Amino acid sequence: MTSTAAFTAPQRKALRGHPIATLIAVSLGLFMVGLDATVVSIANPAIAASLGTSFTQLQWITHAYLLGLAVCLIVGGTLGDRFGRRRVYIVAVIAFAVTSVAIGLVGSAAGVIAFRALQGVSAALLMPQTLSILRATFPREKFGMAVGIWGGVSSVAIAAGPIVGGALVATLGWESIFFINAPIAVITVIVTALVVRESTAGSSTVRFDVPGVILLAIGLAGVVLAIVQSEDWGWGDARTLLVLGGALVVLAVFVLVELRSAHPLLPMSLFREPGFSIGGLAVGANFFALLGVTFFLSLFLMNLRGVEGVVAGIMLLPLSAVSIIASPIGAVLVSRLGTRVTMTVGLALVAVSLVALTPIGVDTPYIAMAIPFVALALGVGLTMTAGADAVVGSAPVHLAGVAGGFQATMLQLGGALGTAVFASVVGAGSARGAADLDLTAALTDELAQGIVPAGLGGEATAVAQDAFLSGLHSAMLVGAGVTAVVAVLAAVLLRTARRHTAQQVVVETVEGSVGSH
Structure with missing residues (x-):
């Protein structure tokens, strides 16, 4: 025993x-x-x-x-x-x-x-x-x-x-x-x-910036609330303007508080480095496009085209599976070509892939979607690794955790805003395209999800399908425009930073994606 x-x-x-x-x-x-x-x-x-x-x-x-x-x-x-x-x-x-x-x-x-x-x-x-x-x-x-x-x-x-x-x-x-x-x-x-x-x-080394946490939470929640609810309220509605304006004021107060705080949640001095600012913007734009298009591609495949869930998952597999190799490829490119070139190419790939998806319709062959899916996933991976190198690599060592937290927050905020903006554009486009069908508010709401009302004639069904597709195509063009603008900013404003090894870039990518401390 x-x-x-x-x-x-x-x-x-x-x-x-x-x-x-x-x-x-x-x-x-x-x-x-x-x-x-x-x-x-x-x-x-x-x-x-x-x-x-x-x-x-x-x-x-x-x-x-x-x-x-x-x-x-x-x-x-x-x-x-x-x-x-x-x-x-x-x-x-x-x-x-x-x-x-x-x-x-x-x-x-x-x-x-x-x-x-x-x-x-x-x-x-x-x-x-x-x-x-x-x-x-x-x-x-x-x-x-x-x-x-x-x-x-x-x-x-x-x-x-x-x-x-x-x-x-x-x-x-x-x-x-x-x-x-x-x-x-x-x-x-x-x-x-x-x-x-x-x-x-x-x-002794850890401090909580309670005012900063509260202000940032309220500000971010207000911005997303205004964008999402604009679908119901309308952009010119007093409620939308009031919530959005209030959120921007709160975020402005957050910046002032951070400037005066002895232990800020997000030190404003970090933004003096172009790599930090542009890198955060690139990560936000990257996931603005990715999560926005992913949300609606599922609705498009399953609701409009009537694809079963398992089949839809397989059809979307290139979007996620390519990420297994995209980040390592991005790390190698950053180590050899530098942050600016890799980030610009990555964002450009995202923009081009979204433009390539704009012709998709009810009868589009899968190959015409699969190729842009691969390009989109590759562009997202390149941008993610370049953004990590720009943000985490630009921060002092003792603020690496804060930099990772900033990048992870930009990633999630970009995704939330992307889904909201895409939904707003798709909803508006669907309602405008189906205006002559005299649909009820509930049916118009369903159409914005790709659900064509039952009982319509053949011609009316085609009009309804085209209305949803018109909104979806417009949203993809918005996503392409956002990523293209940030690509230009990266190409113009980023300096040629020191080149880290591929292993260092992989570590920075992980630190940025989880907001490590």
Whole structure:
């Protein structure tokens, strides 16, 4: 008996803090969040049909998650630094699972939106800990390898999302895409409790900028609220102008507070470096285009073309699967050509691919969509790595965590605004194109989701389809215009920065994407 105890105790002790075991623990949580990032877009039509959501509510199911994530990413890293990364990681995994199950059980659009926001907050607490735990576990010379595996796990999860989501929705219902997080979370918590060693940054080095957090949250929420609700209210409506104007005032106050704060959430001095500003703008524009077009491509394929969920997931696979190789390619190009060239080429690819998607219609051959999908994914990957090098690489070492948080926030904010602006353009275009059909408000709302009203004659059906497509094409041109403008800014304003190695760029990309501290 004694000899057995003496044998098992050292084994358990050796397992705690073991690098490979720790990498597996954080990869499990990362896979759960990465999978959730892409399964929801496939489930949107089923959610809308099941809960009877309006177009605005359907948008908020996406926006609520992105906002919760964007607002809390920076503070999420700070909480881990102060209270323990392992502890915060476990709490965040449990919270992500609980909110996921609640989304599937709540049974109302308002409830889904509320729990999606809380799910986003949970993800914001979880993501920064994954990299911080790896940094505290792996020696410097092996950290790049760990980060490479981290990125591979994330890419595989994102690529698997559309197919997994389509299969689950078709067989078990849309609720199952959220329920699946529960068993993954249970395994993650058990493994983490057994193998991950606790680490902190020391309470004396961590400060909370509470006014900054509150002001930034209110400002970002107000901007997105105004854009999303403009679909119902109209851009010239007093409510839209009041909310948008108020949000901009709050963001202006945030800047003033940050300038005076001894421990600012976001030091304004960072913006003096062109790479930081342009890099953040590029990341925002990148995901403005990506999330906007992804949201509507799912509606286009499943509602307008009548494609089944699994098939739609396979058709969208190039958008996510190419990301597995796009970031490494981007890292090599940044190391050899520099940030400016890579970022400009990446954004230009995004713009060109969106223009190439504008002719798509009900009968468009898949190959005509697949090629732009590949170009879009490649452009997004190049822009992401170049943006990371510009933002994180431009910041002083002691502010690298803040720079990563800024980039991650721009990523999520760009995605939220992209979905909102695309929806506004698609909604307006659909309503304008179908004006002669005298549709009710509810049917017009459905048309903006690609759902053609039943009972229309052949000619009226074609008019309705063209109305949605006209709005979708206009939205893609808006996305192309935004990314093209930022590409020009990058080409003109970015200086030829020092070239980091490909491994350094990979590390910076991960730090930027999770807002690490």
